[in-house]
Amino acid sequence: MTDIHPSAIIEPGAVLGDDVRIGPYCVIGSQVRLGSNVELKSHVVVAGDTSIGAGTAIFPFASIGHQAQDLKFRGEDATLTIGERCIIREGVTINPGTAGGGHETRIGNDCAFLANSHVGHDSYLGDRVVLSNNVMIAGHVTVGSNVIFGGGSAVIQFTRIGDLAFVGGMAGLENDLIPFGMVTGNRASLGGLNLVGLKRANFERDHIHALRAAYRELFESDEGTLRTRAEAVAAASNGQPLVKKLTDFILEKEDRRFCTPRSAE
Structure with a gap:
């Protein structure tokens, strides 16, 4: 059974899975699809052609699926797909794709997005990716699985990051990061292998x-x-x-x- 607070707004056309819980003052757009056991705590806005996988929890003031922060965007159809069992904390923003990047942003399973982190348009994140507070992922970024980003780190557009890499806090990443690599600094430099993660x-x-x-x-x-x-x-x-x-x-x-x-x- 779904549990929807009376103050929440669910636009006609939205699809809600079993046992969805939607808290006070949330707004769900007409093209949104929520899997079973998704929970929106309160004051969450989910817009656009957005699909959110089963068991994902979204915390207050997150903005999910609004149009890309790209000045070339002209209203083209684009999607955002978020996997299962993700945790999306307060103030997180995740944008859908654009015509310049395949019309799609995709997030894997079991990811964690801590407060005020951002994922830009046309980015692809694998499974079990962790964005600490205030991490900024620009558009067209590809991130492998089991990658951890320290607080306040930033990744420039079109960058590739391999599996099990670690990006240190406050690092500014402007070049591709090898699988299992560990970077620190602004601009980021390779500091060895992520032996702890391995x-x-x-x-x-x-x-x-x-x-x-x-x-x-x-x-x-x-x-x-x-x-x-x-x-x-x-x-x-x-x-x-x-x-x-x-x-x-x-x-x-x-x-x-x-x-x-x-x-x-």
């Missing part, structure tokens, strides 16, 4: 050792370009899965710049 994820010890050796070859050598080093590491990887994920990420696109250690050229 251990928490229960990766095998020999896989982590192989990844550390590959990291040294890639970022502690000055021979050739990063791409040529990645090709050599990939050829010698003997099928190590973490090394493959790392080198695949680097070699996937030829026109990207990457975060490197501050001492690197």
